[in-house]
Amino acid sequence: MKIKSVRARVFEWQGKTVPPQGNFCSNAMDLVYDNRASSHASGTDTMNTFRFHGWTVVEVETDDGIVGLGNVALAPRIAKAIVDEYLAPLVVGQDPWDYEYLNQRMYRATQAWGRKGVGMAAISAVDIAIWDILGKSVDKPVFKLLGGRTKEKIPCYYSKLYRTDLKEMQAEAEKYLKQGFRAFKMRFGYGPAHGQQGVVENLKSVQAVREVIGYDNDLMLECYMGWNVEYARRILPKLEKFQPRWLEEPVIADDIDGYAELNRLTSIPISGGEHEFSLYGFKQLLDRKAVSVVQYDTNRVGGITMAHKINALCEAYSVPVIPHAGQMHNYHLTMSSLNCPMSEYFPVFDVEVGNELFYYIFDGEPVAQDGFLQLRDDVPGLGLTLKTDYLDQFRIIE
Numbered sequence: 001m002k003i004k005s006v007r008a009r010v011f012e013w014q015g016k017t018v019p020p021q022g023n024f025c026s027n028a029m030d031l032v033y034d035n036r037a038s039s040h041a042s043g044t045d046t047m048n049t050f051r052f053h054g055w056t057v058v059e060v061e062t063d064d065g066i067v068g069l070g071n072v073a074l075a076p077r078i079a080k081a082i083v084d085e086y087l088a089p090l091v092v093g094q095d096p097w098d099y100e101y102l103n104q105r106m107y108r109a110t111q112a113w114g115r116k117g118v119g120m121a122a123i124s125a126v127d128i129a130i131w132d133i134l135g136k137s138v139d140k141p142v143f144k145l146l147g148g149r150t151k152e153k154i155p156c157y158y159s160k161l162y163r164t165d166l167k168e169m170q171a172e173a174e175k176y177l178k179q180g181f182r183a184f185k186m187r188f189g190y191g192p193a194h195g196q197q198g199v200v201e202n203l204k205s206v207q208a209v210r211e212v213i214g215y216d217n218d219l220m221l222e223c224y225m226g227w228n229v230e231y232a233r234r235i236l237p238k239l240e241k242f243q244p245r246w247l248e249e250p251v252i253a254d255d256i257d258g259y260a261e262l263n264r265l266t267s268i269p270i271s272g273g274e275h276e277f278s279l280y281g282f283k284q285l286l287d288r289k290a291v292s293v294v295q296y297d298t299n300r301v302g303g304i305t306m307a308h309k310i311n312a313l314c315e316a317y318s319v320p321v322i323p324h325a326g327q328m329h330n331y332h333l334t335m336s337s338l339n340c341p342m343s344e345y346f347p348v349f350d351v352e353v354g355n356e357l358f359y360y361i362f363d364g365e366p367v368a369q370d371g372f373l374q375l376r377d378d379v380p381g382l383g384l385t386l387k388t389d390y391l392d393q394f395r396i397i398e
């Protein structure tokens with residue numbers, strides 16, 4: 001079997017979107033006093049450069065007609081250019097079963113500029129498509145090629161609860177508590193730029209959600225790179241009473257020493273990794289005890305080939321892996337490793353930050369039932385097909 005072609009298309013959402021609102025998610029741009037400079041600026045909401053209303057879909061086809069589906073959500077148009085210009089020529093004509101060789105070929109060929117960020121995300125999309133081909137070619141789900149079923153079903157956590165009116169957050173938590181979720185991730189709205197008043201608001205929002213879900217359910221706290229070490233040092237001790245399962249991405253991904261200091265500071269485990277890339281990036285995080293939970297995203301980190309290696313590395317360090325996002329490229333890795341206790345789960349809702357776009361492009365994603373997800377043994381590959389229902393609401397760039 002040989003790879004015959006690679007097709008990368010960008011699906012850009014033109015449909016209804018939830019209007020951005022200020023302080024709905026603390027993030028790395030909060031400290032930039034005027035983020036309207038970005039060409040992606042949409043007013044003063046600071047999340048505008050982290051909002052991707054597009055997704056790159058990569059289809060790798062073999063000479064016997066198998067088509068593997070890959071995807072990447074970071075900087076979609078740039079990711080497509082990297083696939084077209086640099087990666088496709090490296091894999092066309094090659095045997096997809098040589099996936100380690102092909103991953104190394106793509107990773108090493110782009111070392112000069114691609115070892116972090118969108119270069120690795122583009123590699124991920126091609127690699128994920130290759131694994132979809134492998135599963136389809138032997139009529140097995142991808143998780144069966146990675147070690148098989150380690151769980152009867154996958155526990156998942158409800159992930160949304162962006163910072164809004166406290167009553168709205170409580171109503172949202174109540175709604176999904178009633179749907180059987182036993183773990184919830186919420187977002188802070190404030191950080192160093194918002195002073196002591198922001199600290200008070202952050203604490204109020206955690207209190208409000210805990211009032212609804214109680215203390216027999218897990219609560220995770222998301223900062224999305226929006227704080228700094230000084231601010232986190234001040235607020236973390238105040239958060240301990242809420243017993244969070246983890247506090248996520250307090251500082252920017254490059255501040256590994258900052259992560260390590262905060263991870264030692266209180267009883268609250270620090271998590272991160274959705275903005276880290278490659279096996280070596282995670283070796284650094286583990287060696288420096290920077291995180292207590294690893295959260296790579298398979299469609300960013302280097303694909304299934306790379307994520308599978310990172311799963312083994314984290315197991316050796318006894319650091320659990322709970323990948324960023326849900327999505328099939330992550331679910332198959334989580335199903336195949338005992339060191340992956342649960343998955344993130346974005347419910348289907350109107351297009352907002354962009355995480356939810358996956359549901360508008362692909363069919364096959366499992367729907368959470370009572371806080372669990374299931375992958376079927378009889379669905380080969382990733383188990384995804386391209387959805388046609390919303391095609392008229394996308395601009396597709398070939």
Ligand SMILES: O=C(O)[C@H](O)[C@H](O)[C@@H](O)CO
Binds near residue numbers: 025159224355
């Ligand atoms: O952990 C997450 O789900 C991410 O950080 C989100 O994708 C991002 O939108 C911030 O909530």
Ligand SMILES: [Mg+2]
Binds near residue numbers: 248249
């Ligand atoms: Mg996150």
